[in-house]
Amino acid sequence: MKTIRELQKEIHELAKAKGWYDGRTREPLEYHMLFVSEIAEATESVRMSEPEFCFSANDKPCGEAAEIADAIIRMLDYAEFRGWDMQKIIELKHEYNKGRSYRHGGKAV
Numbered sequence: 044m045k046t047i048r049e050l051q052k053e054i055h056e057l058a059k060a061k062g063w064y065d066g067r068t069r070e071p072l073e074y075h076m077l078f079v080s081e082i083a084e085a086t087e088s089v090r091m092s093e094p095e096f097c098f099s100a101n102d103k104p105c106g107e108a109a110e111i112a113d114a115i116i117r118m119l120d121y122a123e124f125r126g127w128d129m130q131k132i133i134e135l136k137h138e139y140n141k142g143r144s145y146r147h148g149g150k151a152v
């Protein structure tokens with residue numbers, strides 16, 4: 044199984060090969076909105092009562108889980124573009140979260 048670090052490198056190489064970096068420099072806010080657009084697609088999938096994971100007529104993965112995967116793929120592409128090691132950062136953040144208080148101090152959600 045690949046590590047997150049290996050996967051983010053592979054995802055970024057594919058994005059470059061598919062032309063997403065040709066002749067342009069994206070700004071952080073553009074990436075962030077692309078993440079949000081995939082989350083919106085996941086939300087719409089739930090609203091439409093689609094299966095959690097499915098294949099459309101042209102064999103394209105669809106459903107909430109596929110859209111969440113799209114969001115993660117975009118995030119890992121961006122992380123590699125920025126030179127971040129998300130394997131390490133996620134592990135560090137997860138360890139930090141272990142020490143946080145119940146519901147992080149009483150938050151409702």
Ligand SMILES: [Mg+2]
Pocket residue numbers: 081084109110113
């Ligand atoms: Mg999508």
